[in-house]
Structure formats: C-alpha cells, structure tokens
Amino acid sequence: MSALTDLIFAGSNAVAGLTEKAVADAIAKHGEDAKVAFPDTAYFFPTIYAATGVKVAKLGDLPACVNVLKSLITNKPELGDALNAGLATAVGAEILEGLKYLESANPYEGDSGIGFVPDPIIRSLGVPLVTGDIPGVAVVLGKAESAQDVVGVVKDYQSKGLMTFLVGDVIEQVAEGGVKLGLEFRVVPLGHDVTSVIHVVTVAVRAALIFGSLQPGDLAGLLKYTKERVPAFVNTFGPIDEVVVSAGAGAIALGFPVVTDIDLGENQVPGALESETDHSLTVKKSLELRGIKIKVKELPIPVAFASAFEGEIIRKKDMKVEFYSGKNVTCELVRMADPDSIEDHRIVVDGPEIDSGEVEYPLATFVEVAGAKMQADFESVIERHIHAWFNYMEGVMHTGQRNQVRIRISKDAFDKGLRLHHFGEVLYAMIMDEFDTVVDKCQVTLVTDPAKAEHILKDIATPVYNQRDDRLQSMTDESVDTFYTCTMCQSFAPSHVCIVTPERLGLCGAVSWLDAKATNELNPSGPCQIVTKQHMIDERTGRYEDVNEAVKQYSHGALENVTLYSLLEDPMTSCGCFECICGIIPEANGLVIVNREYSGMTPTGMTFGELASMTGGGVQTPGFMGHGRHFISSKKFARAEGGVERIVWMPKELKDDVAERLNRTAKELCGIDNFTDMIADETVTTDPAELVDFLTEKGHPALTMDPIM
Ligand code: SF4
C-alpha cells in the first residue's frame, strides 16, 4: 500500500471515529428526536441526501449514516477504494458540521468564516457561472508558510473572476494581505476547521440537485455531474495531515483536482493530485488541470479591471470624487450614429478632468456607435452594460442608470492615476470586445462641463429615453414576429430552455427579448435562437406549434410541450437560477410569489428554498414556476389562470419594488386601483387562514374567481 493511500485511510478512519462519537454524544445529550438541519436549505444534509437519498432531519437519522460512512472505508489499496474513503470523510465532515448547527443557530458567529452557504446564494451564482463571468471555483485551504504566497494566488484568482473559498488559517493570511473578503468580492472565508470544507462541497452537490435535476440516491450521477459541470479545484498550502489528505481524496472523487504546495514526489496522481512548489505557477497549473480558460482583458488603465470588483462599495471617507444625480446633472447614453459623423476610438473629456480639485462633478457619458449591423434596439442593451463595466474598475463604484446614477472614485484609485479619460478607454475596449459583431466604430464623450452636460441630458438623452420607453410599452408578444430561445443555462441544466418574449423575460431576470435579439445577432449560432410564432394552437395559454418544436429541439427531446402563459398546463421549465418562484395557495384560490432574497416563511408553509426545490433542472412541475421579477407586472403573467389578479401574497420588499408597474397592469386589465394594497405580505401574515381573512377584508378578486385547481 502506498504512503498516500495509507494516509487517506488513516484520515478517513480518524474522521469516522470522531463522527461516530460526536453523534453518540449528541444523542445522549439531546435525544434521538432532536432536529438537525443546516440553515436555509431544502436539501437536508446535502451530500448524504444526494448520495443516498436519506433525508436527515433528526439526530436519530444519523447513526445509519455513520454506518454507511464506515462501509465506504475498505482499507484496500486500490485507487477507487481510496476515493470512496475520501467520500466517507466528506460525509463525516458534513455530519460534524451539521452537529454544530444543533448546538447553536449561528455556530460561525465569532469565526471569520461563514459556514454553510444557503440555497439562494447558490441559485444566484447560476447565471454568472453559465456565462463564464465566474469561470471557476477555487478552494484554498491550509496555512501558507509565507503569507505572501497565498495572498498572491488568491488575488490572481480574484482578478480572473474566479470564486475562491478559504478554509483554515489562510483566511487571516489573505485578509491581512489586503484582500477584501466577502461574497461580493468572490473571496469567501468558510471556516477554520478543516471540516468546513464541506460547505463548498455541498455547493457543488446542491448545484447537481438544483440545476441538474439529479435524483437523490444516484451517487454515480452525482459524481458525473460535479466532474463534468462544476469547474472547481483545490489548492492546499503548508503541511497536510491525514485528514486533509483524505478530504482531498473526496475532492478528487468529485472530479476536483488538488494542487498542493508540498512535494509529493511519486505519490502524485497525474491530473488529480499534483504538486507545485513554485507559488507563481500554482494558478496556471490549477486552471490547466481543471481546463479553465480565462479571457484576459488588458486595458490601458492604472487600476485592476475584473468582474470580482463589481460589488465593491466606496464609502464617503474613502472617496475622491463623486458624480451624483442628486447633486449634479448626470446621464448615460449609448446612441447609434452615422458612421461618417464619428471617429473610431476618439475619447474626449469635455470639461474639467477630475484632478481640477473639485469633489463633485456633473457627468454626461455619451457613447456613439456605428456599424452595418447596428440597430437602435441594441442601444439600450449596450448601455445597460455601462454599470458593470465601470464597476469592474478597482476603486470605482457605480449604481443606477440613465439620468439616475451615482459614481464614486476612491482616493486609492485616484492616487494610482485613474482619471475620467480611462473610463472612456474602458467603454471603448469593452464595447469593441463584446459587441464587435454590430459595432464597427465607437466614440466616447465624457462631459463634465455643467452647461454642456445639461444640453446632452435635455436635448439628446431625455428624448431618447422617452422614445425607448414608448417602444417598450408598445412591444407586446402580439406585436413581434419572433420569440427567442435562451439555452445559456444548459451548462448546468442540460435540458432547460427559456422562451423569451417581449412580455416574458428569462427567469433569471437578465435576458429580455431585446437582449436575446441582440445575442442572436452577435452570435447567430449561440444560445438565443429565433422561434417563429406562426402556428398558434391556443391563445389563452400561449401555446404554439413553433414553440413546442423549438423546445423539443433545444431540450434535445426532453420536453415536448410548453405554454408561455400558464403555470398549470405545461408550464415553462426552470433551470434553478430564477429570481422569483410562484406557487398555488389553494386556501386563497390564488398565487404566492416569493423572491430569492426573502428567507422567511410564506403562507404555503414553505420558504423560497423549499418552494424552489419543487422545480428546477429543466423539469416541468405544474403549479410551481420560476420567473423574473419583471414578469410579475406583465399582462401575460399566469394569464391562463386569470392573470395578476391571482396574486395574493408577496414579500414586502418585492411588492414595493414591483408596485408601480403591477398597479398599472391591474388597473388596465381589471380596473382595480392600487391593487398591491390588496396583496398581503409578511408584515400582514404568513398564515393561510389569516391570509384569507385579510383578502376578504380587502375584497381581493381572487376569492371570487373560478377555483384555481
Ligand atoms: Fe438561463 Fe433562461 Fe436566463 Fe438564459 S434566460 S440565462 S437560460 S435563466
């Protein structure tokens, strides 16, 4: 037996012993019926659930799991046996971590790690992962001999947009090295115990359940999914003990290669477990092993530029200058121009640069683009990216759009030499990179002169905004000749297809009909394909022969019939990354909608996570449907079931967010004023009987509609 497999079995046996004792102690203390659960998940102990189908809910469920765990440890020298022992370690770690949540609701309070990652966060990662915005997931574990080594590696991952999870003393090393930690920076500390590495494993496991429609108990299917679809890998720093080694074997079993910074010599397993003692090569080696390719963007600006900086917040005390609509004229506009009227790559700052000594400036960002294939409809699609592109600059914060924006530049970025003309370089480079199919020429004018900025806002931008709003208002499913597919999420949910229409955006909320149209134009063989709509079968439910054919083709036969407007009759499928989910509440003869951000209870007796677990993976589940926020105020929302009038409950934040548009729709469709006043939220009740009382008192229309089921 090799030294390596010896170590793996030693680690697994140690974890098995610890787990068995911890379970016995917990039962002795709390009794078999004591409930155990991770917070905010519908997948129980996710690894155990996915691998065996067992739904751990109370302490009494655990001894059987410990037996399964022990049976995985054969102590035989073959690689397969060693990998199974690694899985046993994962199961043990999951149980040990789960027991922490028995002792305290928030066992990670006081630790710099976050512990268990709730389901909604995983769902929110769906779109960035499928678009390649997050190209991979790194797990960095241990304690580096020299802190700089790990700081350099993590910064490199951050600048490449990867999501990095930290376990062990590397957390402090990285924090002290000046790396900002948090989900928004894509550097997430999990915890100090090596068992906390399970919290990233369960992310991968739940991805299989949420997006991959994995059947619980299908261990082979689970391992295939994580290997093929979850682009994760592990880096260890510093000496590794037997438990780390056996955890590493678990990672390898899931298909995640491990790169360690100690020399393993002949114990290396090519492609799965490799040594890299030169830390300047760790990143390259890891990405190669996992087959992750990074598109590098070299921009002529003095600060870093990466999607990982998108969530950066710049506080007043750290800010050098600000452009804020509340104080000065600001606007952002992308406009199609006559090719002869603009000069490619011309970047002009019209008015003072930001080193003129002021703190606050007006700013009109005016981008003119021209190209043979450019269409006015793509202006807003490009314009919407300004928000992200500005945010990608380290030391720049951008919120809002159009004439309602706030942009801050940090002192740090200013000191590094960042000026407004660099903003122009960023816009130019990104537009030419991402929209090269439709844009041949691009000119950027950044206006800080107050009178000139005012002129751009009043005479150019405002009329364009108004025109666009009118166009969007008048754009209905009936007014266009084509819909589009979106199959972007197939990398995680292989049989899922969104059908995107003017009145129904993609369920992730990120793909409108105009976006899909632009995507199709930019990449004709890409994820957004044209769907004709010549053969309507049924108007009420939005059933088309053409749509069915498209869905059948692009789901590779997994799906044959889909309606656009019904939630009960062949509803559209969900991949898992939906912004909201709606479900039927029979007691109130209506629909409850809940958004990903809301973690509380709903009158259906289920949380967002629990409702969300009823659907996903490209499977149809009548009665539950994922959708985007904007769809709520659509005239086509659940039209077959009676439309928006069916909505009886939403979390308050969501209700407030959609109120204006939803009230307008309700007024137009059914003549109701201030409809959202009739809709309950968590401040009213989460109890079905009280909900009905509330609706009765308000005279909510759902109560007198045809029975929903
Ligand atoms: Fe995924 Fe649908 Fe959004 Fe496309 S529109 S990215 S398939 S959720």
Ligand code: ZN
């Ligand atoms: Zn998705």
